[in-house]
């Protein structure tokens with residue numbers, strides 16, 4: 233007998249069932265086909281599931297990368313802000329040093345040259361902010377201020393140098409004017425510096441100055457800038473004036489008939505200070521003129537001739 237299989241399909245609520253009667257080979261064939269279809273379907277589903285899992289993993293990996301990127305970016309921003317802060321500190325310190333330097337020069341000069349502009353406005357910095365645009369903007373402004381300061385400093389240094397040179401030249405001129413130089417009056421020398429026969433007593437005496445003869449009433453001029461140290465009637469010298477020219481130098485004018493200055497008065501070189509006379513121990517109208525250094529009478533001839541060596545010294549060294 234031939235083996236066979238019967239398959240009955242009974243639909244719900246149905247009165248009769250569908251009946252398939254199949255021979256075993258057919259049944260096996262159909263079973264295998266169904267099994268193959270099922271296996272194929274599972275395989276397809278599994279493949280799709282694998283693909284989905286791979287995609288998910290990819291998305292997860294991408295998300296992780298994105299997160300890492302965001303984290304790095306934030307860190308970078310923080311670092312940037314920190315660096316910006318440090319850089320700002322550095323620039324502000326630089327600015328402070330420049331301000332200090334400028335102030336020192338101002339103080340040295342003691343006045344504000346007209347060429348220098350007033351101080352620029354202070355800027356507000358966004359230290360700690362991580363907005364790159366704002367940081368860039370602030371840096372630009374700070375950079376500009378520092379550049380302005382540099383320019384100001386350069387101008388100031390130039391001004392200070394020229395001012396210092398001006399001061400030096402002015403000082404040299406005033407020091408030169410203080411040196412007793414030239415004749416304090418017109419006339420001729422009747423008696424020089426040194427030992428000579430005493431005009432009043434027999435024997436010799438040391439003549440501390442020179443005698444210059446002109447007419448009674450001739451004007452007497454200061455030999456250099458200075459301050460009147462003493463005036464008055466001084467025994468044998470008669471009416472006399474002593475002028476202090478600083479640096480230890482003084483000049484002395486004697487036998488005057490009139491004194492036109494008073495002690496403490498500032499005197500310019502060439503200023504009229506007295507009138508030639510013959511007061512004191514004088515045989516006729518003349519000026520007894522002395523140049524003293526540290527209180528000791530020096531030969532006035534060098535000073536009458538222009539004191540060139542002293543002037544050259546002041547020009548060279550700026551002082552005596």
Ligand SMILES: [Zn+2]
Nearest residue numbers: 441442443520
């Ligand atoms: Zn004399």
